[in-house]
Amino acid sequence: MKGWWGRILRVNLSNGTVKVQEYSPEIALNFIGGRGLAVKILWDEVRGVDPLSPENKLIFACGPFNGLPTPSGGKMVVASKSPLTGGYGDGNLGTMASVHLRKAGYDALVVEGAARRPVYIYVENDNVSVLSAEGLWGKTTFEAEKALKEIHGKDVGVLSIGPGGENLVRYAVVISQEGRSGGRPGMGAVMGSKKLKAVVIRGTKEIPVADKESLTKLSQEAYRAILNSPAYSFWRRQGTMAAVEWCNENSALPVRNFSDGIFEFSRSIDGYAMEGMKINQRGCPYCNMICGNVVLDAEARGSELDYENVALLGSNLGIGKLNEVAVLNRLADELGLDTISLGGVIGFIMEAKEKKLVKDDEAPEFGDFKKSRELVINIAYKKTELGKLAAEGVMRLSNVLGGKEFAMHVKGLEVSGYNCFAYPAMALAYGTSSIGAHHKEAWVIAWEIGTAPIEGEKRKSVEYKVTYGPEKAAKVVELQRLRGGMYEVLTACRLPWVEVGLSIEYYPKLLEAITGVKYTWEDLYKVADRVYTLIRAYWVREFNGRWDRSMDYPPTRWFNEELKRGPLKGQHLDREKYDALLSEYYRLRGWDERGIPKRETLRTLNLDYVIPELEKHVRLE
């Protein structure tokens, strides 16, 4: 095989064994890599286990693009059974570890078992060792990466966890390069449960490529197209931060635990405010449109801002000073906590305090930066009773404190930065995302509104009308196929296409140049549908068949309350119409009215082996 190594590195931390597994070309062709490879491994090997037990597996998976100079192809999927949701969990981060893993001769690293004492894994091509991390345990992700680079040299890829992962906070993430983060549904906690502080990789091999000449030609052409895009300069100025102003204009910003969509201090936390504070810019490997904007925070430290971080730790908490938001964001990176879930959790506690469901003096009120900062520390170190409870996430918090009517999560994963009182398609995207309420699979809101953040100063104004037509379900499926499917299996950053309009046609062409395999769009959609349906089957199996369409519902707040001000004042979701949209979505996916894949769908997607196993848990149509 060209483009794929066909090799998975497996390290068992319980007994210290290291194995290289060769996987079949059929798996490579059917799943391509990244998320595809990850869900196949989880389906085959991780069933019915406690996510924080040694039986869970932590998978770092790459795809054919990684380690090669492909546009924004320096990404990697980190996946496992999620301790936050109990279902499939993954994230995608840009890191030199992706480049080095592939150059070391592997498509994926699977970590099994659990060590007794803190360790880290060091991979140098064929040499793999499990080394003591006693001296690193307790350190922040920034300190750990720095220390490991002092030992192994600057030219390695490092993935690490902070105190959040060590202390099993259910939304702890894996961090790299002081600002790349991945694995929202608690992949950092899984790493902590294995006593694995870090993975350090150095690879120096040449990745076999089918047609080097056309790879170089196509890549150069794509990189040039990115630089020549009319959107490029505004993107380089603001990156994802342009979405603050855009969401505010469209009443879609999460404000005070998603209770409203317009923030009175939005101007002081938006992309323009960020531009005035910017001290640096950084990004992922092989990217020529880097978007990691670093600002100086209120404690005079560098903090890399993205839209989601600012929306959830700023407007969602009622905090209107960007340098204070940047402190919370930087702490999340150092401690290894997901900013989105963290903002969701603190926002929930603030509202619970307002409603007198929580009495602790430690609980902040909306707008209280100082107490929010303290709470972040108390969560990461599980220092206090409230900190311990908050480390469990919004779903569990609302089970204990009450307040389910304002608990903003889907399947246990906190909602990312789009407030959907007026956006049924985006609500459907959250409802049906394969990891819980994340926007990565179908950021359909831009299509739904008819404008996009990065048009910036040239943004056209459109009159928005709330509708529920079946085309909305079709658009969600189409985007899930591309964003949650193709980009997550390749594994490449989707932003060149989404933000600066790189032609999507480059991707199958690049894939063919790398692997020698021609994938038509029909083939790629089939891979995407296979991956999506296998992920759904995984959830149903791990929930032991306790599954119905209510799992695919967005938070009740969007149905029961309404936008309080602005041009869309009074808007809220309609339950019956949402339900009809969901049925249409299931029809397009070939899933039944409970949201469970039908036999025929499983057969068409070459997932026949799923049928007998799923039937042990649930009746299939």
Ligand code: PTT
């Ligand atoms: C991603 C989620 C996002 S999505 C953001 S901001 W975004 C948050 N970033 C966090 C952070 O930072 N620190 C932290 N401690 N927690 C954070 N949690 C949140 O995590 C990121 C970019 C972004 S910025 C986006 S949209 C795109 N996401 C991609 C994706 O999912 N797939 C893909 N093929 N390409 C993508 N490109 C873009 O990557 P999760 P990164 Mg991330 C500081 O991890 O779990 O997927 O959640 O990877 O390298 O940081 O790049 O407005």
Ligand code: SF4
């Ligand atoms: Fe990374 Fe941003 Fe470049 Fe995507 S566009 S690869 S997230 S730096």
